[in-house]
Amino acid sequence: MDNIKIEKMSISDLDNISNILEREFDDFWNYNILKNELENPKAIYIICKKDDEIIGFAGITIILEIAELNNIVVKKSHRGKGISSILLSNIIEIAQKNNCEELNLEVAKSNEIAINLYTKFEFKQVGLRKKYYNGEDALLFTKKL
């Protein structure tokens, strides 16, 4: 896709999308939670821009040699066009450059699209947390880096 850029995410990027965050991206992550994440020195967040529009973001927290994918979200109007795949490849590269040995994540059992994305990137399911998200089971996935 043309004019796609990946950049490190700043608080001003978050401010830029704050009005549309929950409606046009995803309502699971609100402004305050993401602001805390961006202020965490162990977290690394990136955005995907098309021209000057922020159309997706993703973040990891790194503790020693383990990276945890906190979120990966694409703007609703830009889904199904490969944007999360671009974000996830960049996240994997960043985790590798930071000497991480694995990338872990949790995903709601019903989130088929995200599970397809993780399977495409060769994550393996390694566990299940009962009633993790508001009563819904979460699947644990990991990828060796």
Ligand SMILES: CC(C)(COP(=O)(O)OP(=O)(O)OC[C@H]1O[C@@H](n2cnc3c(N)ncnc32)[C@H](O)[C@@H]1OP(=O)(O)O)[C@@H](O)C(=O)NCCC(=O)NCCS
């Ligand atoms: C999950 C999400 C990030 C996918 O973003 P996207 O940019 O639309 O995904 P892509 O276009 O890069 O597709 C990646 C893969 O996801 C799967 N996928 C994408 N859209 C799909 C659909 N409508 N149905 C089934 N699988 C789908 C496919 O495996 C696809 O790979 P392929 O196109 O090579 O077959 C996006 O739906 C989203 O933001 N959802 C809300 C937030 C969320 O649930 N995040 C994950 C948990 S934190």
